[in-house]
Amino acid sequence: MNDAVAERLEAQIAVVGAGPAGLAAAIEAARAGARVVVVDEGHRPGGQIHRQPPAAFAAPSGAGHGHGRGSALLAELAASGVAVVSGATVWDASPRHVAFERDGAAGVLSCERLILAPGAYDLCIPFPGWDLPGVITAGAAQVMVRGFRVAPGTRALVAGTGPLLLPTITALLSAGVEVVAALEANGRGARLRAGLGLLRSPARLREAFRYLRALRAHRVDYRLGWAIRRVHGDGRVERATIARVDRRGSPRPGTEEDLEVDVVCAGFGLQPSIELARLLGCAMRHEPVRGGWLPVHDSAMQTSVPGVYVAGEIAGIGGGEVAEAEGRIAGIAAARSLGLQAPDAGRRLRAATRARARERAASDALLGAFAPPPGLYDLADDATVVCRCEDVTLGRLRETARVFGAGLRSLKMGSRAGMGPCQGRICQHAVWMLAQRQFGSTERPMPCPVVQVPVKPVSVATMLATGPHAGRR
Amino acid sequence: MPDRRLPGARGARVTLVFDGREYKAFEGETVAMALWAAGVRGIRTSAAGVPRGMLCAMGVCYECLVDVDGRPVRACLQPVRGPRMVVNRRGRSDGTPP
Numbered sequence: 001m002n003d004a005v006a007e008r009l010e011a012q013i014a015v016v017g018a019g020p021a022g023l024a025a026a027i028e029a030a031r032a033g034a035r036v037v038v039v040d041e042g043h044r045p046g047g048q049i050h051r052q053p054p055a056a057f058a059a060p061s062g063a064g065h066g067h068g069r070g071s072a073l074l075a076e077l078a079a080s081g082v083a084v085v086s087g088a089t090v091w092d093a094s095p096r097h098v099a100f101e102r103d104g105a106a107g108v109l110s111c112e113r114l115i116l117a118p119g120a121y122d123l124c125i126p127f128p129g130w131d132l133p134g135v136i137t138a139g140a141a142q143v144m145v146r147g148f149r150v151a152p153g154t155r156a157l158v159a160g161t162g163p164l165l166l167p168t169i170t171a172l173l174s175a176g177v178e179v180v181a182a183l184e185a186n187g188r189g190a191r192l193r194a195g196l197g198l199l200r201s202p203a204r205l206r207e208a209f210r211y212l213r214a215l216r217a218h219r220v221d222y223r224l225g226w227a228i229r230r231v232h233g234d235g236r237v238e239r240a241t242i243a244r245v246d247r248r249g250s251p252r253p254g255t256e257e258d259l260e261v262d263v264v265c266a267g268f269g270l271q272p273s274i275e276l277a278r279l280l281g282c283a284m285r286h287e288p289v290r291g292g293w294l295p296v297h298d299s300a301m302q303t304s305v306p307g308v309y310v311a312g313e314i315a316g317i318g319g320g321e322v323a324e325a326e327g328r329i330a331g332i333a334a335a336r337s338l339g340l341q342a343p344d345a346g347r348r349l350r351a352a353t354r355a356r357a358r359e360r361a362a363s364d365a366l367l368g369a370f371a372p373p374p375g376l377y378d379l380a381d382d383a384t385v386v387c388r389c390e391d392v393t394l395g396r397l398r399e400t401a402r403v404f405g406a407g408l409r410s411l412k413m414g415s416r417a418g419m420g421p422c423q424g425r426i427c428q429h430a431v432w433m434l435a436q437r438q439f440g441s442t443e444r445p446m447p448c449p450v451v452q453v454p455v456k457p458v459s460v461a462t463m464l465a466t467g468p469h470a471g472r473r
Numbered sequence: 474m475p476d477r478r479l480p481g482a483r484g485a486r487v488t489l490v491f492d493g494r495e496y497k498a499f500e501g502e503t504v505a506m507a508l509w510a511a512g513v514r515g516i517r518t519s520a521a522g523v524p525r526g527m528l529c530a531m532g533v534c535y536e537c538l539v540d541v542d543g544r545p546v547r548a549c550l551q552p553v554r555g556p557r558m559v560v561n562r563r564g565r566s567d568g569t570p571p
Contacts, residue, residue: 041532043552048531054501054552056484087550089532104544121533133514133526140530143549148506149479175479235524236514388528388536391521421535426528457535459544 004465007107009085011037013334014098014111016276018084019047020320021312022117023073024327025334026082029115031342032335036080037109039088039100045077046070047119048139049320051147073324085109090118091454092466093276095307099466101458106465113307113334116277117327120270120291120313124426125160125372125433126386126394127379129231129240130266138168138267145171152177153263157240159183159228160267162370163194166211168265173218180259182215183226183242185249185376190369191224197365203321204362227376229256231264240264249373268372271429272313278451280305286445289367290316292429293448299353300333301326309334318363325356377433386434387427389420397431398439406441408432421457424449475512487555491516491539492562498553504560505530505537505548516548517563538563 013029015022018040026036038045044052050070077084085100088107092099098109122137129135136144136152138160144150156177158169161184169182184190198205215222229243229251244255270291277295278284283304284293294316301309309330312323329352332345342348380386382395392415404414408431411417417431418424424431428449435441454463476497484500489507498507505527508516515524517538527537530549537548540561548560 041550043550054484056499056501058482121531122529124528131519131523131525133516133524136527137529140528143530144506144509145479148502149481149483150506150510151477151479152509153477236526385519388519388525388534391519391523421538422533426534457545 004106004461005108006105007085007102009037009107009109011035011109011111012338013113013115013331014039014109015115015117016040016090016093016098017047017117017119017312018042018045018086019117019119019312019323020049020069020073021119021323021327021330022047022115023077024324025115025117025309025311025331027073027076027080028328028331028348029335030080030082032332032340032345033342034335034338034340036082037111038082038084039090039098039109040084040086041089043086045084045086046074048143050074051143053147053149057149069320069324089456089458090276091456091458091462093280095280095305101462104459104462106462108466112338113309115309115311115330115334116314117311117323118273118276118314120272120317121425123268123271123372123429124266125268125376125379126384126427126430127228127230127266128381128384129233131385131388132231132233132237133235134233134237134262135231135264135266138164138265141168141265142171145175151175152265153261154178155180155261156263156265157181157183157228157242157259157261158265158267159226159242161185161372161376162267162269163208163366164267164269166208166215168267169220170211170214172265173214173220177263179218179220180261181221181223181242183228184222184224185227185245185373186370187225187247193369194366197362197369200365201321201359201362227251227379228264228266229379237262237264245373245375247373249375250378251375268376269367269370270313270317271425272317274314274449275451275455277303277308277310277314278449279453279455280308282308282310284448286448287316288445289364289371290318292446301330302333307337317367318360321359322356322363325352325359328352329356374433374437377430377437380434386430387415387417387420389422389426390416392417394434394438397434401435401439401441406435406439407443408435408447411435423455477510477512485555487553488557489553490557490559498558500553500555502553503549504539504541504551504553504558507553508548
């Protein structure tokens with residue numbers, strides 16, 4: 001059976017994810033003298049935040065554009081000798097192995113230490129019409145513009161909550177897209193609280209001012225306390241209805257306005273990708289502000305499973321600066337545990353630890369200020385699809401709750417919501433919230449997601465070739 | 474046909490065939506990006522029979538699943554391959570054709 005595994009790789013330290021956390025971890029571990037291999041689902045290292053255009057596009061600088069920190073990190077990577085396996089979907093792991101599928105073929109990476117830095121993805125809140133083609137996440141808009149130089153549309157509506165709406169708006173503007181309106185569901189108080197929090201992080205404050213200047217320069221209709229109410233169209237986005245929302249995020253009747261748009265970019269913050277930590281049996285704790293269930297870790301970023309480390313969004317939503325700092329800490333610590341250390345490791349560890357504390361404080365303030373108000377879960381009506389994979393509507397969930405109960409597990413088993421190929425990544429948080437608000441569920445906090453192999457769908461041939469337990473031999 | 478590409482260098486020309494129609498694509502692009510740039514939005518048919526398109530563009534949502542050589546792949550992660558690549562809409566999960 002082992003012959004069927006197309007790629008067998010070995011490293012002292014394996015890193016999952018090539019965003020700022022994974023790259024910083026790999027760079028530090030390599031500085032200590034460790035053999036490091038990074039596996040990543042993207043086409044080129046950088047992750048979502050430092051996304052590089054495809055190699056075939058021959059970017060003039062050869063690095064990410066517009067992001068000074070990203071360019072620096074990618075330059076460090078190039079000098080480090082770290083191998084990055086791109087285009088690899090990780091579907092199973094143990095503390096000594098990572099199993100992946102690449103271009104349809106099975107691969108296994110063996111290691112002595114494992115650093116998980118898989119990043120995050122957009123949190124979705126369903127609203128009527130959100131399943132129409134042409135509604136995309138805020139992250140997707142940035143991928144299109146910064147990653148592939150494709151304009152998402154000609155007339156865009158940006159709507160949701162949180163600081164990530166701002167770079168989404170500026171990305172659209174840079175692509176020549178008319179941003180017809182940009183809606184932040186939180187009110188002025190949120191902006192003030194966020195501003196105060198940013199005083200701790202001068203870099204982030206400068207970035208925020210840069211975004212706001214761009215919005216003013218383009219006279220973007222930026223509204224606080226507004227949300228998307230409904231998207232209309234025949235097979236694709238043609239029009240959107242927006243409405244004022246109250247302090248709790250519930251739409252106010254009679255305030256609706258209609259906008260002609262051909263793309264809607266919706267963003268409500270990020271969710272950490274915790275699946276691999278859960279699969280590995282890491283102890284989890286619930287931290288609502290940083291994204292819910294997160295693996296417990298010590299000051300060296302080691303989880304409750306010896307030899308398994310976490311860094312970046314998987315350790316709690318915090319942004320690129322936090323991710324890079326935590327990556328450095330994890331890389332230095334993992335190498336040290338193998339008896340490997342660069343001469344300046346102590347100094348670098350102290351610097352990263354200081355940066356981590358500073359940036360965590362700033363990002364916690366932002367997350368607290370811009371948390372999606374719960375009334376946004378009143379946007380969906382009974383015809384709104386909640387689970388897109390299995391086409392489960394809110395009405396069907398309501399009926400399921402009546403018959404089987406409103407607990408998350410009952411709703412999943414009774415309706416198939418969350419049982420499609422995305423494995424609930426897009427809908428489970430919404431299903432749980434809707435159950436609280438509309439079906440009388442008192443299940444709190446959200447149950448920690450149940451994770452099974454494969455954590456992302458891969459072919460049966462790949463699973464058979466690899467065998468159980470990530471190819472442990 | 475609209476072209477939503479912004480100026481800048483790209484890879485070699487690729488002909489992308491989707492649902493039997495030919496579209497312009499460039500090496501380095503993914504199937505999802507090439508179709509979006511050509512104005513194609515719905516690329517999958519949902520279980521209930523309605524069109525769906527790319528949502529997350531980063532391999533999480535699986536809304537852009539298409540058929541390449543009989544395999545379901547995420548169009549947002551699948552690079553186009555020259556000189557000519559054939560991609561099909563997937564059948565519905567109940568087995569009826571799209």
